[in-house]
Amino acid sequence: MAEVVGLRLPLSANLERFSLLLWQSSVPHRIAEERGMQVVWVASEHHAEQVKALYARLQAGDPELVVAAVEPREVPPQTVWYKRFFSVPVVAILLVLSLLGALLPVLDRNYQYLPYLSFYQLYIVDGTLRGDWPVGQLWRVITPAFLHFGVMHIVFNSLWLWELGGMIERRQGAVRVFGIFVLVAAGSNIAQAMSSVSLFGGMSGVIYGLLGYIVIWNKLRPSQAFPLAKGVAVVMVVWLLLCIAGFTELLGVGSVANTAHVSGLVLGLVLGAAAALLDRKPL
The missing domain is CATH 1.20.1540.10 (Rhomboid-like)
Structure with missing residues (x-):
């Protein structure tokens, strides 16, 4: 499956809480540093729209999202080698x-x-x-x-x-x-x-x-x-x-x-x- 860019943000942006929010919202993603920018990669255009909408709400200070973002979560297990291979x-x-x-x-x-x-x-x-x-x-x-x-x-x-x-x-x-x-x-x-x-x-x-x-x-x-x-x-x-x-x-x-x-x-x-x-x- 081809990946899609959800967001491109400057390196100064702290995406730790936003990444936590995405996992809680069941949006699989990865964040990579590319060409001096932070890029949020997702699996589909639908997920990309979710990423943009959630980030806009978080930036606007939506209290529900802020509270949700600081709640503890279970860290996703690391991908085993054979899953990464295939x-x-x-x-x-x-x-x-x-x-x-x-x-x-x-x-x-x-x-x-x-x-x-x-x-x-x-x-x-x-x-x-x-x-x-x-x-x-x-x-x-x-x-x-x-x-x-x-x-x-x-x-x-x-x-x-x-x-x-x-x-x-x-x-x-x-x-x-x-x-x-x-x-x-x-x-x-x-x-x-x-x-x-x-x-x-x-x-x-x-x-x-x-x-x-x-x-x-x-x-x-x-x-x-x-x-x-x-x-x-x-x-x-x-x-x-x-x-x-x-x-x-x-x-x-x-x-x-x-x-x-x-x-x-x-x-x-x-x-x-x-x-x-x-x-x-x-x-």
């Missing part, structure tokens, strides 16, 4: 599939099953790696995103998928983040496959797509900006440039699917711009 079901499923995709190269030593998930149907002719374009096997344009080779590969991709993908799913819903995943995964995998015949995989193209989506959305919709930490985009773009320059090969890590990364970033920027311009929610 609060973003699409991202959770992608993480599980990525973990399975990381285990497959380790368990499938004879490469009996892994070739079914690669983009190309690979084979060797006269010592040269060749591959057939996946005609009639559309799953192959998506499944390379789940394949991971090495611990660091899956760890870093999982962390960024949880952070960036979860950010989008919590704000804009499961359908939006799933659509971004499918389009960016397919586009970046096709672009990488056109650049060379090889066994490639990973969620990195999607990660850069999510980054591009968030960055351009924040530029075009600053009032509804995602809470992307300062410097994250710069660091990720610098890393992308280092990979293109062959830095990972100098480190002995191996080659990187740079075409997938760059195309994923471009697709994310395009999708983010389209979403920001076409979304019906007011600026």
